[in-house]
Amino acid sequence: MVWALSAEESLVKQLVEDIKEIVKVRISEETLEKLVMEKLSKKFDEFVKRARGVKDEC
Amino acid sequence: MSAELVLEDVGGFSGTLNLKFVKGVINVVKAPNAAGKSSIIRAIAFCLSAPYRSKSLAELAREMGLLRQPSEAVEPLIHMGASTAKISIKLDGEEWKLSLSKDGKYIYTREGDERFLITSVLTRSSKILDKLVRGDVDFGWVIEIVSLASRYENVAKVIEKEGNKVRALQEEVERRENEVENLKKERMMLKKTIDNYRRKESELSRKLSELLASRLDISKLRDQRDYLLTKKREQEDKLKDISDRIRKLKKEIEELNKRYEIELTEKERLEKENKELLESIESIGRRLKELNKKLEGYEERLKEIGEQIETLRIEEGRLLAKGEMYERALRLTAQSQRIRCFLCEEGYLTIEKLRQGKLLVERQLSEIRNKISTLLGKRNKIYSELRERDELKRELDKLRIQHVEITQGLQSRERALSTYFEEVKSLHESLTGFENRFKEEEQVLNKYKAELEAVEESIRKLGEEERKIVEDIAAIRGKLEEAEKQLSKTERILEIKSYVEILGHKLLLDDAKRMLEAWISVLDNVLKHIQAEARKERVMAIELFNSQVKEVLRDSGFEYLDVWIDASDYKLHIIDRRINVEVSPRILSETERYMLTFIIHTALKLTYTPHVPFFLLDEVTLSFDEIRRRAVLKYLSKLAEENGWFVVLTELGHEPKIVTNILTDL
Numbered sequence: 001m002v003w004a005l006s007a008e009e010s011l012v013k014q015l016v017e018d019i020k021e022i023v024k025v026r027i028s029e030e031t032l033e034k035l036v037m038e039k040l041s042k043k044f045d046e047f048v049k050r051a052r053g054v055k056d057e058c
Numbered sequence: 059m060s061a062e063l064v065l066e067d068v069g070g071f072s073g074t075l076n077l078k079f080v081k082g083v084i085n086v087v088k089a090p091n092a093a094g095k096s097s098i099i100r101a102i103a104f105c106l107s108a109p110y111r112s113k114s115l116a117e118l119a120r121e122m123g124l125l126r127q128p129s130e131a132v133e134p135l136i137h138m139g140a141s142t143a144k145i146s147i148k149l150d151g152e153e154w155k156l157s158l159s160k161d162g163k164y165i166y167t168r169e170g171d172e173r174f175l176i177t178s179v180l181t182r183s184s185k186i187l188d189k190l191v192r193g194d195v196d197f198g199w200v201i202e203i204v205s206l207a208s209r210y211e212n213v214a215k216v217i218e219k220e221g222n223k224v225r226a227l228q229e230e231v232e233r234r235e236n237e238v239e240n241l242k243k244e245r246m247m248l249k250k251t252i253d254n255y256r257r258k259e260s261e262l263s264r265k266l267s268e269l270l271a272s273r274l275d276i277s278k279l280r281d282q283r284d285y286l287l288t289k290k291r292e293q294e295d296k297l298k299d300i301s302d303r304i305r306k307l308k309k310e311i312e313e314l315n316k317r318y319e320i321e322l323t324e325k326e327r328l329e330k331e332n333k334e335l336l337e338s339i340e341s342i343g344r345r346l347k348e349l350n351k352k353l354e355g356y357e358e359r360l361k362e363i364g365e366q367i368e369t370l371r372i373e374e375g376r377l378l379a380k381g382e383m384y385e386r387a388l389r390l391t392a393q394s395q396r397i398r399c400f401l402c403e404e405g406y407l408t409i410e411k412l413r414q415g416k417l418l419v420e421r422q423l424s425e426i427r428n429k430i431s432t433l434l435g436k437r438n439k440i441y442s443e444l445r446e447r448d449e450l451k452r453e454l455d456k457l458r459i460q461h462v463e464i465t466q467g468l469q470s471r472e473r474a475l476s477t478y479f480e481e482v483k484s485l486h487e488s489l490t491g492f493e494n495r496f497k498e499e500e501q502v503l504n505k506y507k508a509e510l511e512a513v514e515e516s517i518r519k520l521g522e523e524e525r526k527i528v529e530d531i532a533a534i535r536g537k538l539e540e541a542e543k544q545l546s547k548t549e550r551i552l553e554i555k556s557y558v559e560i561l562g563h564k565l566l567l568d569d570a571k572r573m574l575e576a577w578i579s580v581l582d583n584v585l586k587h588i589q590a591e592a593r594k595e596r597v598m599a600i601e602l603f604n605s606q607v608k609e610v611l612r613d614s615g616f617e618y619l620d621v622w623i624d625a626s627d628y629k630l631h632i633i634d635r636r637i638n639v640e641v642s643p644r645i646l647s648e649t650e651r652y653m654l655t656f657i658i659h660t661a662l663k664l665t666y667t668p669h670v671p672f673f674l675l676d677e678v679t680l681s682f683d684e685i686r687r688r689a690v691l692k693y694l695s696k697l698a699e700e701n702g703w704f705v706v707l708t709e710l711g712h713e714p715k716i717v718t719n720i721l722t723d724l
Contacts, residue, residue, distance in 0.1 A: 008576060012583040019588060023209045026169065028111040032209060036216045041561070044577060048563045051573050 015043055061149040061671075061704055067140035069097025079704045081671065084694050087708045095708035099181065099676045100124055100135060102706065105145040105156045106670055107174040108166055114203055115172045118185065122175065125162060133158060149671070174670050176203050177662040180655065181676040187655040193644035198628030204666045205599035210592035217585045221578060227560065228574045234555055235567050241552045248545040255538040259531060266527045269520075279517050286510040293503040300496045307489045311482055318478040325471035332464045335457055342454045349447040356440050363433045370430045377423045384416040599665075600625045607661035614657060614693040621657065630658075652681050656690065660697070673697065673705045680709075 022035050059081040066074050071094050079085045087095050104124040110116035119125050123134045135158055136143040147154040155167040176185070186200070202208040383400055391397045391409045399405045407415075558570045565573065604622040611619055620633035632641050632654070643651060656678060663673055673694070679687050691707075698705040 008580050008583070011580055012587065015580070015584045016587040016591075019213055019584070020591065023206055023213060023591075026111060028109075029113060029209070029212055032111075033212055033216050036213050037220065040217070040220050040581075043580075045561050045563075047577060047580070048561055048565070048573065051569070051576075052563060052565070 011043065011047065015039070059150070059702075061147060063098070063102065064144075064146040064148075065098070065101055066144035067137035068101045068135055068143045068145060069137065070094035071097065072137050072140070079706060081704055082699045082702050084691060084698060084705045084707055087706060089708075096181070096676055097135070099179065099674045099706065099708060101143075101145045102147065102672055102674055103175060103179045104135060104158075105147055105154045105166075106170040106178075106672060107172050108156060108164060108170050110172045112172065112203065112208065114199065114208075115175055118175050118203075121185065122179070122181070122183070124175075133160060133162060136160060171667055171670050173204050174667050174672075176200060177659065177665075177667045178670060178672060179674045179676075180659045180678050182678065182680075184655055184659070186658055187651065190643035190646075190651050190654060193642055195630040195643065196628060197623050197630045200662070201596055201599050201603075201623065201628060204603075204662060205595045207592045207596040207599065210588050210595055214585055214588045214592060217581055217588060221581045221585065224574055224578050224581060227558075228571070228578070231558055231567055231571050231574060234558055235571070238552060238555050238567060241548055241555060245545065245548050245552065248541055248548060252538060252541050252545065255534050255541060259534045259538065262527055262531045262534065266524070266531065269524050269527060272520075276517060276520050279513050279520075283510060283513045283517065286506055286513060290503065290506040290510055293499060293506055297496060297499050297503060300492055300499060304489060304492045304496060307485055307492065311485045311489065314478055314482050314485065318475060318482065321471055321474050321478065325468060325475060328464055328468045328471060332461065332468060335461050335464060339454060339457045339461060342450050342457065346447060346450050346454065349443050349450070353440065353443055353447065356444070360437060360440060363437045367430055367433050367437075370426045370433070374423060374426045374430070377419050377426065381416060381419040381423065384412050384419060388412045388416065596628075597625050600628075602665045603661055606665040607657060610657050610661045610664065613696070614660070615689055616653070616657065619654075619657075621654070649681050649683070649686065652678065653686065653690075660693075664697075664701075668701055671701070671703045673703050675705070675707045677708050679707065 018039055019036055022032065022039065025032075027035070061079045061081065063077040063079065064074060065071055065077075068075070070092065075094075077087075077098065087098055089095050100123055103122070104119070107115075107119070108124075110119055116125075120127050125135075126133045132138075133143070141160055143158045145154075145156045145158075153167065154170065156164055157166075158164040189195075189197075202211075387397055387400060387407065388409065391407070391412055396406045396408060397412075399407050556567060557564045558567055559565070560570060560574075600623045607621050611617055611621060618634065618636045620635055621630065623630055630643075632643065632646075633639070634641050643654065646654065656675075660673075675694075679690060682690060694705045694707070697703060
């Protein structure tokens with residue numbers, strides 16, 4: 001799983017930045033939580049897809 | 059530059075109310091109690107702060123009476139009887155419009171800044187004031203509201219929740235791995251079991267083939283069994299005939315026995331009767347013998363007795379005559395004393411002699427009579443015995459006749475009994491014959507039965523063996539089928555369980571496990587960053603506030619106070635620099651607490667919502683003495699001017715000279 005480890009650092013950075021952007025927007029707490037959750041799900045989905053893609057290529 | 063406020067059915071105001079505020083000065087709303095001053099403050103606060111994104115600010119809005127509490131029936135900002143309240147603020151060509159309906163829903167044209175509620179609205183029921191009154195110096199909540207820290211913390215919670223979900227997935231994967239491991243073991247066991255069953259089935263099939271080859275033996279045995287069955291049936295018929303005969307004979311014997319019993323009873327009765335009769339005959343015979351012995355020569359004795367009686371009668375007669383003579387002689391002698399002897403007629407008899415003679419005669423007479431009586435008694439006894447003898451003879455004759463009759467009867471019974479006995483004996487002999495024959499035939503039958511049983515046992519054993527093998531084969535095949543099904547099922551489950559679906563992606567357990575580990579690592583790192591951001595936000599907010607409050611203290615003439623929030627515990631510290639002592643807000647005077655509240659609000663306003671150009675103070679200056687009031691108003695005026703704010707103040711008393719816009723037309 002070298003692919004995952006190498007991707008992790010940039011992924012963390014990206015996620016933190018995205019979340020910071022969301023936090024700054026004036027939205028309700030519920031919407032904020034929902035958006036963050038969606039963001040995490042999306043990233044996780046991408047993460048899985050990418051992992052699978054790399055795996056398949058291997 | 060001014061701002062126009064239009065209220066429609068707000069609070070105590072029915073219909074429309076227009077107010078104009080001047081920018082950069084203090085605007086005083088002056089009116090008596092319950093005229094609606096506070097409604098104006100609340101309306102502006104609501105219009106400029108709604109909507110509320112954070113729960114704590116929504117709660118604060120309810121506490122401040124901008125929105126109704128869940129327990130309340132009506133919205134406090136809607137005028138009684140009206141269905142909606144409308145608020146409009148026009149400023150610099152921009153307009154904030156808000157319409158609040160009875161169900162608590164509101165429509166707005168422009169978003170306010172929710173922090174405005176905590177920074178820019180100072181009333182006598184201020185939450186900050188309330189905390190200070192209670193001596194509660196925990197100001198973490200203010201920092202949470204004004205900064206983004208709480209939002210970051212909410213995000214952190216979401217990430218933690220997400221992390222928990224992923225950990226749950228990891229646990230699921232681990233559980234699945236265990237399941238897969240167990241399934242693999244189960245598969246191996248099933249394969250072994252299947253091999254085992256196949257071996258057994260093969261072995262049993264071979265045995266069955268061997269058994270089928272020996273079917274000829276069974277056929278022979280069956281023929282033998284049929285023959286024996288026929289013989290057995292014949293023998294049973296024979297035995298049945300004999301048995302019928304025996305039953306019939308037994309019945310006959312029984313009947314004869316009954317009759318025999320009757321005859322025997324009768325015979326016994328007759329024998330008893332005969333015995334009694336013989337005893338009577340013997341007794342009578344003995345008596346007769348005695349009587350005959352007694353009566354031996356009874357005629358001579360009777361004759362002798364008769365003669366003796368006759369003689370005695372004569373003697374008696376003579377003595378009677380002699381007695382009469384002595385009687386007469388005595389009668390005569392009485393006359394003459396002497397009398398001639400009448401016997402000898404020669405001599406004389408004296409009275410004395412006569413009397414003696416008479417007595418002698420009487421004595422003799424008595425003796426004779428006694429003798430006669432004795433003889434009569436003897437004769438009567440003989441007559442009595444004779445009569446008795448005659449009677450006994452008659453009785454004896456009668457008894458002898460009876461004896462003859464009974465003897466005849468007895469003989470007749472004996473003959474009959476003898477006949478019965480002979481008959482019974484004959485029947486018994488026949489019965490014994492039949493019974494012996496029955497036994498013999500029965501032995502033959504038992505022999506057939508034993509042979510038949512042995513043959514059937516052999517057939518049964520062979521059949522049973524065959525059936526058992528067939529059953530065993532069927533059972534083994536059933537088990538084999540079951541095991542194969544189970545194996546197939548296990549294979550299917552194994553195939554399914556070897557993969558896990560994550561977000562719609564089918565992944566091998568191993569891949570899923572490693573990927574979840576990586577993702578958890580990502581989430582943990584993101585969480586660390588977000589928590590760091592929250593801390594940063596909080597510290598930044600505190601630093602800004604502390605710096606601002608220092609300025610406010612200096613600018614408002616309270617430089618002798620040092621007020622700050624500690625970033626480590628969020629506690630508010632108040633130091634009186636004159637005596638260099640930390641003071642509790644509880645020991646401050648009411649005016650000092652008001653002042654401190656004013657300073658904190660101002661610092662918050664300047665730090666977080668300077669861009670919202672309204673600063674609202676509802677009857678705050680009432681507690682201040684004239685000097686402090688003037689100082690506060692001067693400072694507010696400076697703030698208004700420097701920041702271009704609309705400072706709105708509600709008042710009861712006289713306005714100081716510093717105020718430039720007074721609104722009294724409420």
